[in-house]
Amino acid sequence: MGSRRTTIIAGSLLTASFSAVMILSYTAVADDQGPGSSKGGKAVDEAPAGVKLTTLLPESISADNSSQRTAITATVKNEGTKESGDIRLLVVGFDGLTVKGVKGCSAIAEGDLPEGSNSGFSCAVGNLAAGRSKSYDVDATFDLSRTGKICLPVQTSDGAKTYWQQGPVPFGTTNPSPNAPATPLLLGTDNTPVAPGGDELPRTGGGSDVLPLGAAGAALVSAGAAGLWWVHRRPEQR
Numbered sequence: 001m002g003s004r005r006t007t008i009i010a011g012s013l014l015t016a017s018f019s020a021v022m023i024l025s026y027t028a029v030a031d032d033q034g035p036g037s038s039k040g041g042k043a044v045d046e047a048p049a050g051v052k053l054t055t056l057l058p059e060s061i062s063a064d065n066s067s068q069r070t071a072i073t074a075t076v077k078n079e080g081t082k083e084s085g086d087i088r089l090l091v092v093g094f095d096g097l098t099v100k101g102v103k104g105c106s107a108i109a110e111g112d113l114p115e116g117s118n119s120g121f122s123c124a125v126g127n128l129a130a131g132r133s134k135s136y137d138v139d140a141t142f143d144l145s146r147t148g149k150i151c152l153p154v155q156t157s158d159g160a161k162t163y164w165q166q167g168p169v170p171f172g173t174t175n176p177s178p179n180a181p182a183t184p185l186l187l188g189t190d191n192t193p194v195a196p197g198g199d200e201l202p203r204t205g206g207g208s209d210v211l212p213l214g215a216a217g218a219a220l221v222s223a224g225a226a227g228l229w230w231v232h233r234r235p236e237q238r
Contacts, residue, residue: 035058035059036056036057036058036059036073036075037056037057037058037059037187037188038054038055038056038057038166039057039059039166039169039187039188040166040167040168040169040187040188041054041055041152041164041165041166041167042164042165042166043163043164044153044161044162044163044164044165045161045162045163046163047080047084047163047164048082048084048085049082050080050081050082050130051078051080051082051083051084051085051163052078052079052080053076053077053078053079053080053084053087053128053154053163053164054076054077054079054154054164054166055074055075055076055077055089055152055154055164055166056074056075056077056133057072057073057074057075057150057152057166057169057187058072058073058187059186059187060184060185060186060187061171061184061185062182062183062184062185063141063142063144063182063183063185064181064182065144065177065178065180065181065182065183065194066181067141068141068142068143068144069139069140069141070139070140070141070142070185071137071138071139071140072138072140072150073135073136073137073138074089074091074102074135074136074138074150074152075133075134075135075136076089076125076128076133076134076152076154077128077132077133077134078128078129078130078131078132078133079131080130081130082130083127083128083129083130084125084127084128084129085127085156086126086127086156086157087125087126087127087128087154087155087156087157087163088122088123088124088125088154088155088156088157088159089105089122089123089125089134089136089152089153089154089155090108090120090121090122090123090151090152090153090154090155091105091120091121091122091123091136091138091150091151091152092108092113092114092117092119092120092150092151092152092153092168093117093118093119093120093140093148093149093150093151094116094117094118094148094149094150094151094168095118095143095146095147095148095149096142096143096144096145096146096147096148096191097140097141097142097143097148097149097150097171098118098119098140098141098142098143099119099120099121099138099139099140099150100119100139100140100141101121101138101139102121102123102136102137102138102139103136103137104123104136105121105122105123105124105136106121106122106123106124107119107120107121107122108120108121108122117151121138123136124157125154138150142171142185144176144178144183144191144193144194145193145194146191146193147170147172147190147191148170148171148172148185148191149167149168149169149170149171150167150168150169150171151165151166151167151168151169152165152166152167153165153166169187169188170187170188170189170190170191171185171186171187171189171191172185172186172189172190172191172192173185173186173189173191173192174189174190174192175192176192176193176194177194178194
């Protein structure tokens with residue numbers, strides 16, 4: 001098993017809709033996560049001229065079979081020729097994947113989480129220069145008896161526009177390792193539960209196509225069989 005590390009995660013208040021929290025230190029699994037991938041990503045609202053924002057997730061992670069802890073690196077990148085302007089990155093967990101903390105980011109209040117999600121953090125990226133990227137250390141748990149998905153929307157700082165969204169994309173394995181110290185998980189793979197008789201995965205999350213993001217003024221909605229969801233601005237209250 002990889003080396004273990006302890007991190008202290010401190011949230012900072014970004015908007016009135018996000019509550020700042022302090023996550024006490026805990027141990028997560030350090031993984032050889034391999035190259036980053038934008039699998040499951042989709043451009044949504046049109047970005048300013050010369051700006052091209054994407055995100056990257058590791059192609060592989062691993063979950064500790066006893067503690068369920070895992071570590072994920074989430075990266076936002078500006079592949080354009082001009083600076084991005086003030087942007088933020090959301091890190092949202094679904095089903096068996098629960099985001100416990102993102103270093104330097106603020107927890108999304110429970111009432112503002114999209115329907116069907118169990119956790120989320122908002123990261124103030126700021127103004128990302130052309131060709132530059134910024135990575136965040138994500139500490140999470142993964143329930144190997146369920147599916148597990150993560151979603152990375154990239155928005156303007158006020159959430160009015162979403163330039164890019166990756167996911168919700170699953171991590172998982174078709175070959176569980178219940179007797180090993182850790183189970184390797186691959187991006188874009190539906191998880192086969194470790195528990196015996198796990199041919200049928202539990203159905204989790206809301207059935208609605210529209211997932212409101214509370215006072216943040218955004219929502220995640222279904223985009224067909226590909227499973228891509230994106231964030232829409234809710235109509236202003238008059």
